[in-house]
Amino acid sequence: MVSYAGLRFQGVTTPQRSKIMSAVRSKRNRSTELRLARILRKHGLSGWRRHLPIFGCPDFTFRAHRTVVFVDGCFWHGCPKCYKCPRTNSDFWTRKVAVNRSRDRLVSRYLRQEGWKVVRIWEHCLRDxxxxVARLRRALCSS
Incomplete structure (x- = not known):
């Protein structure tokens, strides 16, 4: 029996499984966002809001500075330092990560054209x- 997110798939056909799995919704990158929010508070960086309805759904927005911050997961966005493609179904994962990176570039380009400063942070960068914080302060001061 195969189980995912509390769902059991014993005797379920592939189309049925596909329908069930398409109903599973992501929690986004909530843990990394909360980690960055704690860091921002700890270091006195204020004036940000989460998930404002701006193109590309930035994780944090500093409206007064016209700056948006994205926290990109090392696996999902293909971090050059951390990403290792899974051995199983590698063609799928290679395409998936390539599409994510392409979308990231498109979103960043569009937001910059609209006058926003875009900061992208890799998940592993939250450790330092x-x-x-120095990088974010520079970005906020230059805008």
Whole structure:
């Protein structure tokens, strides 16, 4: 019996399984966003809001500075330092990550054309708080 997210698939055909799995909704990158929110509060960076309805759904928006911040998961967005393609179904994962990266470039380009400063943070960069906060302060001061 195969189980995913509490769903059991014993005796379920592929089309049925596909329908069930398409109903499973992502929780986005909530843990990394909450981690960055704690870092921002700890270092006194204020004026941000989460999930404002802006093209590309940025994780954090500093409206007064016209700056948006995306926290990109190392696996899902193909971090050059951390990403390792899974051995199983590698063609699918290679395409999936390529599409995600392409969409990231498109979103960043569009937002910059609209006058926003775009900051993209890799998930692994959350480990070095001082360096991360210095980068965000520079981005906010330059806008």
């Amino acid at each position: 708080e001082e360096k991360l």
